[in-house]
Amino acid sequence: MDLPTDIITDHLETTNTVLKSPRMGAEGYLEFENPEKLTSKGESFYLNGNHPEAMKCFQKALKMDENNLSAWKYTGMIQQLSNKHGEAIKSFKKALKIREDDPETLYYLAVSLHETGSYQESGDTAQKLIKIRADWDDAWTILAMSLQGKGDEEGAIEAYGKALEINPLNEDAAINLKELLED
Structure with a gap:
């Protein structure tokens, strides 16, 4: 058996493929979250008073599943707290179409x-x-x-x-x- 005689100390110089950073892909993972996880995360943000982050989670969840009762309800509750009652009414009515x-x-x-x-x-x-x-x-x-x-x-x-x-x-x-x- 013939073994290579030269020792390669710098593997980066000898590889032709692009190496990914260990942090790459974390952003992509968020894209694969399901509506239930997003809704749960949004509820946590809501209960902790972080309504902007909660709203982002609920909006993402609704893009994935427009029949998400909790996401519509919490969206309306946040709109209500912001004195956007007209928008809140629309959100609550969408929730009631799912469960009257x-x-x-x-x-x-x-x-x-x-x-x-x-x-x-x-x-x-x-x-x-x-x-x-x-x-x-x-x-x-x-x-x-x-x-x-x-x-x-x-x-x-x-x-x-x-x-x-x-x-x-x-x-x-x-x-x-x-x-x-x-x-």
């Missing part, structure tokens, strides 16, 4: 509708929510706020009362009821 009886989405939709002055639609959405989760004090609170916005003070007082019956520590219901009764 999702309580959180109905709640956040009712809130954004209320914030835009759509009291009737907000109240109708809150009624749907109460049929699903009658034990949720915030559902009764948003119904009360919608009724109050429409001028139905008697209905609002009753709904605030129901919210406080479920959760006596609901500050929004307590404050709004007190203001309503003082007027």
Whole structure:
């Protein structure tokens, strides 16, 4: 057997192929993330208060899967926090096309509708929510706020009362009821 007699000390000079940096490919790995991982990462960013990064994750997830309920819901929640209620309403309605009886989405939709002055639609959405989760004090609170916005003070007082019956520590219901009764 003949072995090479010259020793090669610099392998880079003798190879014809391009060597990749060990860090190359990390960017490419992100492209192969699935919508569930992106949504989970976005939820973590959201819960930690990093809404811009969360939004990027949700938008990427939605490009991969436009039927991602959580991504639509969180997108709407971030838009709502940014006072972009019109955009939030669109996002929540897309989420409800995927699952029409999702309580959180109905709640956040009712809130954004209320914030835009759509009291009737907000109240109708809150009624749907109460049929699903009658034990949720915030559902009764948003119904009360919608009724109050429409001028139905008697209905609002009753709904605030129901919210406080479920959760006596609901500050929004307590404050709004007190203001309503003082007027």
